[in-house]
Amino acid sequence: ALPSQEWVRVKTKLAGICGSDKNLILLHDSPSTSPYSSFPFTIGHENCGTVTEMGTIAAEKLKGKIDVNQSVLVDPLLSCVPRQVEHVCENCANGDYSLCTNFTEGIISPGLSIGTCRDTGGGWSAEFVAHYSQLLKVPEGVSLEDVVLVDAFCSALHPVMRNFPSDDETVLVIGCGVIGVCVVAALRALGSRAKIVTLVKYPFQGEMASAYGADEVVYITEGTEYYKKLAEALDARLLKPMMGKPVVSGGADTVFECVGNATSIDDALRFSKPKGTMVLVGLASLANGIDLTPIWLSEVNVKGSFWCSSEVYNGVKMTTYQVALELLKSGKLSLNKLLTHKFKIEDYKKAIETNLSVGSNKLIKSAFYFE
Secondary structure (H helix, E strand, O other): OOOOOOEEEEEEEEEEEOHHHHHHHOOOOOHHHHHHOOOOOOOOOOEEEEEEEEOHHHHHHOOOOOOOOOEEEEOOEOOOOOOOOOOOOHHHHOOOHHHOOOOOOOOOOOOOEOOOOOOOOOOOOOEEEEEHHHEEEOOOOOOHHHHOOHHHHHHHHHHHHHOOOOOOOEEEEEOOOHHHHHHHHHHHHOOOOOEEEEEEOOHHHHHHHHHOOOOEEEEOOOOOOHHHHHHHHOOOEEEOOOOOOOEEEOOEEEEEEOOOOHHHHHHHHHOEEEEEEEEEOOOOOOOOOOOOHHHHHOOOEEEEOOOOOEEEEOOEEEEHHHHHHHHHHHOOOOOHHHEEEEEEHHHHHHHHHHHOOHHHHOOOEEEEEOO
C-alpha cells in the first residue's frame, strides 16, 4: 500500500550503484548516520523508472505534468514535504533540503532518502514508492542512461554551485571517480574558465577528467613523489620540514576533495592556498592522521557538502536535480559515457565485486537495469 494518497509507485528501470552503497555494504559508515535509517530497507537511491500507480492526491497534484506509464527521475531525499510534516523546518523552507531536521519524523519511518527507509523500498528492487513532490519528468531527448547519473552529478553540482570559482582562479579536484569527474563536468557545463587541475589514481580516470575539461592531470604515486608535479601544476613551492610530508607554499584557490580518506583530506588541506577554500565532498567519517595545521596557519576555509539541495540557476531558484535536467536538456551536459557498467539485479554479487575493484575493471559508474 502507498504511505498516503500523496504517494506514487514506480517501476524501476535503472538504479545506480553509489559509493555510499559500497560504504554501507563494507560497514565503513560512521554510527552517526544510523539514526537516519530504518531497517530492513532496500538499497537504491539513484532511481529512474515508470509510474505504475498514483494516489488520488498525487494524481491531482501531477495532473498535466506526469501520468501513469511516464518515465520519471526520482529525487530521493525524504525531507519535510515527502514526510508530510505539518510545519516544515527552517532549512527546508530555505530550500536546503539535504539539511532537513525532520529526517526521523512524519508519516514514514526514519531515513535520509529512498533507499534507507523501510517504508519506501529502493531502486535495487523491481519497484518502490515516492512522494509526488519527488518526481521529475524525463525530458524528451534525454536518455535514462543520462538520467540515472543525475544523482551522482548533483553531489558534485551542489558544492560547485555553492563554491563557484572566478575565471582567474585555480581549482584542484582530488579524486576522479564519478564524483570528481562530475565536479569537472559541472564547472565546465556552468561556463567556468577557471584552471582545473586534477589529482587521480588511474589513467582511465585521468582520460575521463580531461575529456570533461580538466586542464592538467597529475597521477598519484607511491609516497609523496606526486607532490612535486602537483606543486608545479598549481604554481606552488614545496618546503622541507624537519620531518613528515612536504609543506606547500601557495596552492589552489578552491580544492574539491572527492575521496574522503585521511590521505586525500590531508593533501587537500596542504594544497589549499592561504585564505583558500577546501570543500569536503568525499564521504569522510572517522579519519586519523590528518594534519590540521593549514587550517589555522593558512586560514583555510573548510566547508562541507552533503548531497544536493536547491540552487539559483539563471536567476531562478530550483532544486539541484532540476538544474541538472536543464543542463542535459540544453545540451550543455552529457553524462551517459560515465556509465561504464550495467548489471541485471540477479547479478548483484558480480556488480558488488566489480565495484570493489574499480581500477582493474576501469569502472567509473555502474547501475542495475530491469527489463
